[in-house]
Amino acid sequence: MKDYYKILEVEKGSSKDEVKKAFRRLAAKYHPDKKGGDEAKFKELSEAYSVLSDDKKRAEYDTYGRSYAGGAQGAGGFNWGGAQGAEFDINDIFENFGDMFGGGFGGGRAQQARGNDISIDIQLSFKEAVFGTKRTVTLTKNNVCETCDGTGAKKGSEMTTCSTCNGNGKIRETRQSILGAFTTVRECSTCNGKGKVPKEPCSECNGHGIKRSSEQIEISIPAGIENGEMIRMTGRGEAISNGTPGDLYIKIHVERHATIAREGTQLMSILNIKLSDALLGGSYQVETLDGNVTLKIPEGIKHGEMLRIKNKGVPGAGSKRGDFIVKIAIDIPQKLSKQAKKLIEQLKEEGI
Template sequence: MANKDYYATLGISRDADDKEIKKAYRKMAMKYHPDKNPDDKEAEEKFKEVNEAYEILSDAEKKNIYDQYGSDAVNGQGGFGGAGGFGAGGFEDIFDIFGSAFGGGFGGFGGGSARRRGPMRGDDIRQSITIDFKDAAFGKKLSIKINRNEECSKCHGSGAKPGTSKKTCSTCGGTGTVRDVKQTPFGNIASTRTCPTCGGTGEIIEEPCDKCHGKGYTRKTKTIDVDIPAGIDDGQIIRLAGQGEYGELGGPRGDLLIIVNVRNDDIFERQGFDVYVEMPISFVQAALGDDVLVPTIDGNVKYSIPEGTQTGTVFRLKGKGIQRLNSTSRGDQYVKVNVEVPTKLSDKQKDLLKEFAKESGGEVSGNKKKFSQKIEEFFTK
């Protein structure tokens, strides 16, 4: 598998910070989201690539490995295996490369890179879901359907027709590899390669299972229960271990990665674990103060607006924000008040406002042309 440029996938530079990475991901995810591109296979593939890139670059540990060794390392192709260091494919494969090139005589290293295929971990499955704002705030249990490979119910994963069994490969004698020796002016050079007959398993199926055609698994639709944790944010990923694709040759399943998309709300806006709301109040409420009902994600709460409140004033409701992940503490809610100026007044209301202006030491003429007249006078002086 060729190394993938996750930075190019998200359209960002390699020195982009976490905020820039998240912003770019949201933009690209929205562009290629299946809901916006129904029946568009190319957009679907792009969406998967974007989610894969974000999964790696948003994780500090994986990003560090990727920056040093490329995408093969973080996807299990380079032998790093996440936090486990070098695994079966790290140092061992390096020795094998020398052994293959020099016929097993280089520094006492092994005799070739090909080995019998053992159990292989299944691939991860990526699934996107969209939830409401309040479901993200409070959490929710839901069920999703995924398509994945399941062990064949007829042959129970062997791939062989019931009543029969696999046979030892006659080409490689069950080792899964074949050895080639070439004569050169410098002497004989030996190398090993995967057996072309059995594909490295060391066994062949003479009578394949007629249900799975020898694969040992079939494609099925599976319903998975998912617990959406309270406080999850847009673009975050839930990992369900062992719920991914079927592992070959008895290997473990991969994981199910659920990419969560959160719908915007008409009232509330989220920033981190804090919630922001803009609330209109009347001129009278702003001037005289009032007890008002403020909407929160928990329902309306009473708040006393002090007299003389100016438009744009922001006040805080402590602990009325979003619950922090894996915690009982919550963010805050910030309420910005906007003073609404009435557009239609009765004659009595106008007279009262004029009287108010006089009492305040000013006078209002009510002449709509007065401001434009002042502009004209300014330029004619």
């Protein structure tokens, strides 16, 4: 005895739209083509939906009750399997699920075929990542055949109607199931969905329109890119017959700098200064990515204090650059000469 309302997790008074939404949600969870799917549960869901989505069957089910619906042939000679006489188009249920199940239910609303994406890694120096750069890579991948421009036909040859699909580009198949006749539509493998085939195939790509070849691609890497970021180049992935090419993804790896660190658009380094310069002030050369910059140390500066060099950081929005932050580290001598100790003692007497 099956309770179709319970199976679809809906109330008895639920509308057809609510029933449909419930089925789509549960079918997406239990579909056997999906990882962790449950074929038996999916069939049960499909059976429940085939009844509750049909006004006549639903009325009969509500009238005869759960025990009556539990048997496919029912009692009193009534044939519950009436669905076998009509087509149940699964495309109507999964029209918004895209490629969730690998295209198994593709129909007239199916998305255009798409080539595979390609992923590569690029190593940048710290300076290249800050200021941006260009890189040229050579990739061996499926490209549109340059000889036939992707038609698959020999130059000057005509294109003829595909005899397998009669020019439709798709093959419609109907098969019987426990719910009745299921109709699916798939791309014709003879013409790859084009509906036409070359009378004389291109000798370079054997009529496929796609050829594996090497291609040089220039990659523009923007200023300020960070380690681990991904650049996407639309349409620079694998080409596919009668479809759109995939994308190229470039993952960025940035080398560490020996003395400079980064935080957002700011660059930072540590500057070691003498105790005397901390007390009396002085000038030091600071290494930046633009070259050395003279930094004035104010007298009485404290250990750990930060000094700012403006516009020497990372380019940000509107080409405005961040700042270069210098953290002061005061060197405390481990050993002192007798003369130095004497001077320090005098400073101590002065309260310093």
